[in-house]
Amino acid sequence: MKAALLMPRARLSEKAIKLIDGKNFGNLAFVMSDGSPHVSPVWVDREGDLILVNTAEGRAKAKYLKANHRVALSIFNQQDPYEKVVIRGRVLDMTSKGAEEHNNRLSVKYLGTSKNPHHQPGVGRILVKIEPERVVNE
């Protein structure tokens, strides 16, 4: 996929940017192959208006996101949970390129070290790029 194709159609709101840039956790909702919803807590950051999360080969999340690109992400301020936003969007790209480095960056952001204790050597990381389609400031 060419970089030029990775321009999101919607912009993140100022609040969404503040919440994503802060050390706050996202909850990523997606739909499984049987049509039922799932939700998974995620570390999150961004590249301009693209939302970035990271997963690993073999995870259910990776499988379902490959099959169905539609997602929703809820994120609230860890210090003030009433400051929150919900973003609906679509997975634009899932790639191993830069995925390990991105996971290390997330680890530094959330744990203060790239030595992520949950890191499993030999398990390929996947960088997931999400295009926001609708930002719901609640």
Place this chain on the structure above:
Amino acid sequence: MKAALLMPRARLSEKAIKLIDGKNFGNLAFVMSDGSPHVSPVWVDREGDLILVNTAEGRAKAKYLKANHRVALSIFNQQDPYEKVVIRGRVLDMTSKGAEEHNNRLSVKYLGTSKNPHHQPGVGRILVKIEPERVVNE
């Protein structure tokens, strides 16, 4: 719906009970009529193994939960977000009976007062009872 029908088929885990009973926020995922996922931050408590959330007439969440009973709920410890659980389940009942009182109880739990500043007089509350089907301790 008779009370006898409201026995959940799965039990909540000890961790799920601790997280739900704590002053922690849930993120409730559901599927909209176009098949895409949505996720909404919610106050949460329980009645035995049934998970209780509260919504209001006219909300998108109320509409979609009536149409599609499948849900997933993520909840983490507000003080330690790495202590978390994801529960997949099904809406067993949505009722106005006791919904206002339940909303007041949630307000006391989360805000310390039944005078919820977000309360909209005249808007009917809906008590949503969720049967856990699978508890994923992450």
